[in-house]
Amino acid sequence: MSNVIVCFKWVKAEDDLRIDPATLAVDLSKAKGKISDYDRNAIEAARIASESAGSETIALTFGSNDAKTALKDALSRGPKQAFWVNDVSAENADGFVTANMLAAAIRKIGSYSLIVCGEGAADTYAHQVGPRIGALLDIPVISFVKEMRIEGSRLYAVRKLEDSLEQVEADLPAVVTVLPEINPAPIPGLKAVLEGGKKPVTEFKIQDLDLEDGDTSRKTDVVSFKGCSMSRKKILINEGDAKEKVTALVAALKKEGVL
Amino acid sequence: MAGVYVYSDNTELCGELIALARTSEQEVCAVTMSDQQGSELAKYGPDTIFVLKGQNHAAESYSGAIAKLLTDQDASLFLAGATVRGRDIAAQVAAKMKAGLISEAGSVNFCNGKISAARYMYGGLTEQVEEGKGLTVITVPSGRYAAVNNDSVKSVVVSMTVDTDPRIKITGSSPIVKEGADLSKAGRIVCVGMGFDKKEDLVIAHKLAEALGAEVGCTRCIAEDRGWMPAETYIGISGAVVKPDLYIALGVSGQIQHTFGVRDSKIIVGVNNNEKATIFGVSDYGIVGDLYEIAPLLADAIKNI
Numbered sequence: 332m333s334n335v336i337v338c339f340k341w342v343k344a345e346d347d348l349r350i351d352p353a354t355l356a357v358d359l360s361k362a363k364g365k366i367s368d369y370d371r372n373a374i375e376a377a378r379i380a381s382e383s384a385g386s387e388t389i390a391l392t393f394g395s396n397d398a399k400t401a402l403k404d405a406l407s408r409g410p411k412q413a414f415w416v417n418d419v420s421a422e423n424a425d426g427f428v429t430a431n432m433l434a435a436a437i438r439k440i441g442s443y444s445l446i447v448c449g450e451g452a453a454d455t456y457a458h459q460v461g462p463r464i465g466a467l468l469d470i471p472v473i474s475f476v477k478e479m480r481i482e483g484s485r486l487y488a489v490r491k492l493e494d495s496l497e498q499v500e501a502d503l504p505a506v507v508t509v510l511p512e513i514n515p516a517p518i519p520g521l522k523a524v525l526e527g528g529k530k531p532v533t534e535f536k537i538q539d540l541d542l543e544d545g546d547t548s549r550k551t552d553v554v555s556f557k558g559c560s561m562s563r564k565k566i567l568i569n570e571g572d573a574k575e576k577v578t579a580l581v582a583a584l585k586k587e588g589v590l
Numbered sequence: 591m592a593g594v595y596v597y598s599d600n601t602e603l604c605g606e607l608i609a610l611a612r613t614s615e616q617e618v619c620a621v622t623m624s625d626q627q628g629s630e631l632a633k634y635g636p637d638t639i640f641v642l643k644g645q646n647h648a649a650e651s652y653s654g655a656i657a658k659l660l661t662d663q664d665a666s667l668f669l670a671g672a673t674v675r676g677r678d679i680a681a682q683v684a685a686k687m688k689a690g691l692i693s694e695a696g697s698v699n700f701c702n703g704k705i706s707a708a709r710y711m712y713g714g715l716t717e718q719v720e721e722g723k724g725l726t727v728i729t730v731p732s733g734r735y736a737a738v739n740n741d742s743v744k745s746v747v748v749s750m751t752v753d754t755d756p757r758i759k760i761t762g763s764s765p766i767v768k769e770g771a772d773l774s775k776a777g778r779i780v781c782v783g784m785g786f787d788k789k790e791d792l793v794i795a796h797k798l799a800e801a802l803g804a805e806v807g808c809t810r811c812i813a814e815d816r817g818w819m820p821a822e823t824y825i826g827i828s829g830a831v832v833k834p835d836l837y838i839a840l841g842v843s844g845q846i847q848h849t850f851g852v853r854d855s856k857i858i859v860g861v862n863n864n865e866k867a868t869i870f871g872v873s874d875y876g877i878v879g880d881l882y883e884i885a886p887l888l889a890d891a892i893k894n895i
Contacts, residue, residue: 345712345846346868357716368847369828426691427684453847455711456827457693458729459681466653466685471757474650474678491766492674493600498762499648511828512814512821550690551720554706559717563858564874569865576877577887580859581895583875589778589836589857590895 332384332481332503333442337377337410338433338464339370341394341401342454350558357558364397366404369449369509371516376479376509377447378409384481387411389440393432395419407519407527414440416535420547426455427550430463435540437468444503445486450475450510461508471501474508591638592664593617597656597679598671599649601627605634605737607669607730612738614700616666620745621659623652628747635740639747644754649675653682655752660687665725667705669698672729684727691727692720698728713827713846714853768822771805773830778804778837781825781852782812785841785862785881789818794885795840801889807832809848825851838888840881844869861885 347362366374374390381388390410392398395418402413416432424432437443446468448461458474465472473479477496478489486505490497491512519527537547566583568576584590593616596607604620608631611618620636622628628641642655656679660668670680672694684691695707696717706721707728722728773779780799782792792806799806806823813824825832826848833854840861842848849872852858860869860876861884870876877884 343712345715348712348715350715426681426693427688430685450828453713455693456713457691457709458677459684459691459693462678462681463685463691466682471755472650472678472682473758475674490674495763495765497760499758499760501758511810515815545688550688550724551692551722551726554719554721556711556716556718559710559714563872565871565876566874567865567870567876567878569878573879573883573887576879577884577891580875580877580888581891584836584857584859585895587857587874590892 332386332484333444334387334389334440335377335381335384335445335447336389336391336437336440336443337374337447338391338460339374339401339405339449340367340452340454341365341392341398342367342452345453352560355557355560357556364400366401367449367453369451369453369511371408372511372513373447373449373509374405374408374410375516376513377445379514380445380447380479380481384444386444389414391433391436391440392416393418393424393429393436394421402532403527406530406532407524408516410530412531412533414533414535416537416540418537420537423549425549425551426457426459426463428547430460430467431542431546432537432540433460434464434467435542435546436535437464439535439540444484445481446504446506448506448508450508458508461506465506468506471505472508473499473501473505476507476509477513479507479509479513591617591619592666593619593637594667594669595619595621595660595663595665596636596669597621597676598673599675600671600673600732601630602737603671603673603732604631606732606735607671608634608636609738610698610730610735611669614667619663619665621656623649632745633739633741634737635743636745637743639745641747641749642752643749644752646754646756646758648758648760650678650682651755651758652752653679654686654755657683657686658752660725667722667725668727670727670729672731677729680727680729687725687727689725689727690722691729692722693729695728695730696734698730710850714850715846766822771823773805773807773823773825773832776805776832776834778802779807779825779832779834780804781837781839781842782806782808782819783840783842784809784811786812789816791882792818794882798838798840798885798889801892802836804836804838809842827851839869839873840885842869843867844872
């Protein structure tokens with residue numbers, strides 16, 4: 332079997348977002364980057380799939396210069412090499428642009444039997460890039476997968492729908508989007524981290540890719556981006572011993588009409 | 591015919607999308623893959639119901655056929671219900687049509703011939719409003735709009751044979767056995783977080799829940815990492831999204847992937863021994879204290895009301 336390519340996204344850690352309580356303006360400049368949480372499970376799923384099939388795992392991302400750290404992190408999780416579409420437009424890309432870039436990079440990589448994506452990204456949680464890639468490459472897509480196995484050139488998967496589990500199969504090459512529950516995402520050990528820094532990274536620029544006019548322009552305009560005010564009372568009951576705190580809480584909940 | 595096209599494998603949600611599409615003052619066309627759903631949709635009064643008939647019974651295999659229909663009919667907007675199938679189909683249709691897709695829109699507005707939609711990002715910390723250019727695809731979760739029975743429109747039913755993708759084969763389906771409670775309908779929820787030291791201690795949460803007549807949920811780490819509770823009972827952006835009157839978080843740190851799932855609760859109570867825990871920033875009432883001490887006291891106090 333040929334390569335398993337896992338796509339991942341380098342996102343801003345939401346815990347570092349700063350929101351001005353008065354204007355609701357969002358400050359992302361202090362936010363550290365991280366591999367999108369769900370993509371960590373996807374990287375491990377790809378590693379397991381390629382190990383069982385005796386093939387190689389390749390990590391692929393579309394990101395700006397910021398994503399450099401991401402590549403080392405991703406490579407410490409098992410993939411043998413990484414490809415990086417490096418363009419600043421990644422910071423403002425929508426699903427249309429991202430899928431165009433990744434699909435074009437996958438075509439350039441050429442040899443693949445399985446593309447693995449997380450079900451959604453931790454920042455946008457838009458669930459669209461995986462199925463879009465399948466449509467662009469004209470290969471089957473199986474989304475929201477919680478179990479999968481490869482036998483020869485056929486993929487057997489269990490999808491999780493709202494009320495049912497569905498057994499689905501398709502010939503490879505195919506795209507799967509995986510749920511985090513497919514497998515844990517182990518934290519890489521020191522040795523793996525050191526090795527990750529030495530693995531090869533191939534960088535693509537947009538002009539290296541075979542793209543059509545318009546493929547690099549967003550399809551939706553962002554009209555506004557602001558913080559949501561969680562209008563909670565934030566009353567901290569911190570006075571007295573445990574019993575007094577509980578009494579105060581019960582009184583408050585009665586007053587709220589929820590007891 | 592030009593207009594707004596709607597699809598959902600969930601018939602009620604499709605009714606909600608039809609009601610939303612009506613606000614566009616354009617033609618409203620429903621797309622379905624079965625005669626049965628087609629007849630069920632008639633009560634919501636779309637102008638036209640397109641019944642697509644192909645060889646493959648997997649709904650996702652109709653993405654190409656839907657894209658072709660939208661192109662042939664010069665549709666202005668495709669609204670899909672944000673179910674598992676709907677998200678998959680919407681993204682594939684958008685890719686085939688080189689269209690933008692606004693996912694999981696909480697609200698959709700038609701104004702001066704333009705379409706805009708608001709959606710949460712960063713686990714609900716931020717909201718982004720996007721405006722479509724040209725044909726746009728939007729997915730909408732259930733419960734955002736009310737389905738309206740509309741007898742005044744007699745829907746025209748158009749059946750058509752279409753090509754489906756033969757490459758995906760559904761070989762079986764089994765209902766998810768819900769091991770835990772249906773949290774989405776619970777009026778009161780006690781949530782178990784990583785502040786619990788061992789599985790046996792969950793009895794503390796269950797006793798409090800019993801006193802309250804509440805269901806017990808948990809955070810993703812409790813279900814996925816520790817395996818102490820069924821996956822169906824974890825609350826958060828990728829798990830159950832709940833809206834009880836009373837939500838009590840025991841030993842929950844309050845990461846936003848979790849709190850996204852409880853944001854529509856009426857009253858949120860956090861109990862955590864760390865005064866700086868994020869949960870207190872999203873709680874109505876917080877008790878700084880040891881859950882092992884607070885929860886039993888709270889259970890007793892509630893029993894004595």
